[in-house]
Amino acid sequence: MQPKETTTIDYGNEESDFYLHHVARASPFERNNHYHGTYEVYYQLSGRRHYFIKDSAYAVAPGDLVFINKHDVHKTSMLGPPQHERVVMNFSDAFLGTDHPLFRPELLRIFTRDNHLYRLKPQEQMFVEQLFRKLTDEVKLQEDGFELSIRLLVTQLLLFVLRLKHADAPVTDDPLSPTHRRIAEIVKYINANYDDKLPLPELSERFDMSPFYLSRTFKKVTGFTVVGYQNLTRVREAQALLARTDAKVTDISAQVGFEQFAHFNRTFKKITGTNPTRYRKWNG
Numbered sequence: 001m002q003p004k005e006t007t008t009i010d011y012g013n014e015e016s017d018f019y020l021h022h023v024a025r026a027s028p029f030e031r032n033n034h035y036h037g038t039y040e041v042y043y044q045l046s047g048r049r050h051y052f053i054k055d056s057a058y059a060v061a062p063g064d065l066v067f068i069n070k071h072d073v074h075k076t077s078m079l080g081p082p083q084h085e086r087v088v089m090n091f092s093d094a095f096l097g098t099d100h101p102l103f104r105p106e107l108l109r110i111f112t113r114d115n116h117l118y119r120l121k122p123q124e125q126m127f128v129e130q131l132f133r134k135l136t137d138e139v140k141l142q143e144d145g146f147e148l149s150i151r152l153l154v155t156q157l158l159l160f161v162l163r164l165k166h167a168d169a170p171v172t173d174d175p176l177s178p179t180h181r182r183i184a185e186i187v188k189y190i191n192a193n194y195d196d197k198l199p200l201p202e203l204s205e206r207f208d209m210s211p212f213y214l215s216r217t218f219k220k221v222t223g224f225t226v227v228g229y230q231n232l233t234r235v236r237e238a239q240a241l242l243a244r245t246d247a248k249v250t251d252i253s254a255q256v257g258f259e260q261f262a263h264f265n266r267t268f269k270k271i272t273g274t275n276p277t278r279y280r281k282w283n284g
Contacts, residue, residue, distance in 0.1 A: 005029075011139045014038060017095040018150060020139055022132070024085035033075040033223035035236070038090040039111050040074075041157070042066035043128060047084025050077045052222060053116045055187040057180035063125040065118040065161065069111040071236055075223045087132050091154060100151055107158040118161060131157050182207065183221040186214070187229070194233040195257035200226060234258065235271045242280040249276045 004027040012019035014036045024046075033052075042051075042065070049060045053074040060066060060079075068074050070093075097103060120128060135153050138146045186207055190198060203226065204211040218226050234256040241252045250261055253276075258264035268276050 009136045009139060012090075014040070014090050016090075017092045018147075018154075019088070019090035020135055021089075022085075022087045022136060024083075026083050028078055028082040029084075030077045031075060033073055035071050035073045036090065037070050038092045039070055039108070040066075040068040041089045042068065042076075043087045043089075043132065045085040045087065045129070047081065047086075048079045049084055049086070050079040051075070051117075052077075052180070055184045055191060056114075056116065057184060057221070058117045060117065061119075063120045063122070065120060065128065066116055067110045067113070067118070067161075068116060071239075073222075073229075073232065089132075089135070089154070096151060096154060096158075100155075102152070102155050107155065107162060110158060110161055118164060120164075124160075124164070127160065128157065131160075179217060180221055182209070183218055186218060186226075187222065190226070190230055191233060194230055194237065195255070197257075198226070198230055230257075231267050232271060235268050238264070238268060238276065239272065239279065239283070242276055243283040249280070252276070 004025065006024045008022035008024075010021050010023075015038060019038070042060075044060045044062050044064045044066075046062050048062075051058045051060050051066060051074065053066070053068055054072045058064075058066070060076075096107070131153055135150060138149045138153070186203060189203075189206070200211045200215060204214045207214065209217075215226060218224070218229070222229060224232065237256045238252050241247060241255065242249070245252075247255070253261050253264035256264075258267070265275060268279070272279060274282075
């Protein structure tokens with residue numbers, strides 16, 4: 001019997017300075033919507049997956065590289081047979097930041113592009129897979145200087161992709177794409193108007209969908225209810241304001257669209273695991 005899951009490497013976690021995870025799965029798997037404060041690189045070795053990132057949907061195939069910016073909401077789910085193999089790498093600003101001797105701000109431009117996916121040619125796939133094998137070896141052996149070697153390999157990967165000129169891949173051509181694109185339009189609208197009241201009847205009228213169909217489809221594609229996604233967007237903006245400004249917490253609550261401060265506090269703690277004051281203390 002084929003094992004349901006085979007893990008080659010599992011080092012760190014998504015919020016640590018460096019994370020590397022390589023797994024092959026034979027049974028259905030769906031990752032819930034989530035976001036983190038680190039940059040993510042996702043490489044598909046085999047099988048196909050559906051990826052919803054920020055406000056776009058992609059059909060990910062073998063040889064595809066996906067780049068996800070920190071704090072961008074994303075979710076992966078099945079597309080066809082469940083068997084697939086992939087590598088995920090995350091790193092923080094501290095890991096590849098200004099203290100890194102080879103740091104160049106342009107290396108991180110990859111994560112802010114509108115299109116999150118690169119479709120590699122066979123020779124490019126071989127190069128990228130070789131880099132991931134070297135990263136895996138460094139993490140497993142942990143010889144002298146392995147952390148510096150990891151930084152150099154990550155830099156090499158980012159520089160390689162920065163130089164690619166041909167690899168833009170289209171938004172998913174999956175048969176569900178019309179639905180995904182419609183939901184993506186709604187997500188973009190919420191992202192731009194998160195601080196307004198957005199009642200479901202108003203959204204359904206604006207996007208010419210029945211409230212029931214909009215609600216059900218939004219949940220299916222993004223993993224969120226409409227209200228849940230709006231609250232997440234508000235909290236993410238509040239996190240940025242708490243970390244970067246000296247504005248009062250009550251003022252930030254109102255600025256991001258919460259009418260009641262108690263509701264803001266409850267929602268913020270539910271999403272982040274801590275209250276706004278403590279979050280500012282840790283991240284301000």
